[in-house]
Amino acid sequence: MAGRGYAVFDTAIGRCGIVWSDSGISGVQLPEAREMDTRRRLLRLFPDARELRPPATIEAAIEGIVATSRGQASDFPDVVLDMSGISAFNQRIYAFARAIPRGETRTTHEVAVALRASGAVHSVAQALAKNPFMIIVPCHRVLEAGNGADRISLHGGVISKRRLLGIEGTRLSSIKTLLDVLLPLDPPRPPH
The missing domain is CATH 1.10.10.10 (Winged helix-like DNA-binding domain superfamily/Winged helix DNA-binding domain)
Structure with missing residues (x-):
């Protein structure tokens, strides 16, 4: 995949977003008041992201975020983060x-x-x-x-x-x- 992909998904706290690259998860956006605002913020932070179907590794992270939003214990030890640009x-x-x-x-x-x-x-x-x-x-x-x-x-x-x-x-x-x-x-x- 060239560039970044993103997806917006339902959680118990609202519609969240996730952005990923070949190197791992680039960002997670918690819900804004409206889904349109969540998408807008996500794309402002990651303007090169395209809406795509998440690969299995990203799906697993989404499932963990959804579980966490329901109050279920969910840790993310195996989730790979894209740390490029982070000191x-x-x-x-x-x-x-x-x-x-x-x-x-x-x-x-x-x-x-x-x-x-x-x-x-x-x-x-x-x-x-x-x-x-x-x-x-x-x-x-x-x-x-x-x-x-x-x-x-x-x-x-x-x-x-x-x-x-x-x-x-x-x-x-x-x-x-x-x-x-x-x-x-x-x-x-x-x-x-």
């Missing part, structure tokens, strides 16, 4: 994030310290904000100081970190975001 430092951050177990979180400070770059907390946060591999690289498991759980990245669409962590069964005690109020994860309980 070595960001690759290290993404590898670290992939190793964070489901149901756990780390702070950007903890990631920086673990990577022996304790003075690079801001750089860690910036790398996570640029994460093109949403869900597969679970940057939603890395919180900024104070456990902030708002928008996650360029590819995060309208989904918040809090919502993704909630789907995984992780509960945070920080203040709810507006999206969490509008789209609650748990149905309201009747008063006693």
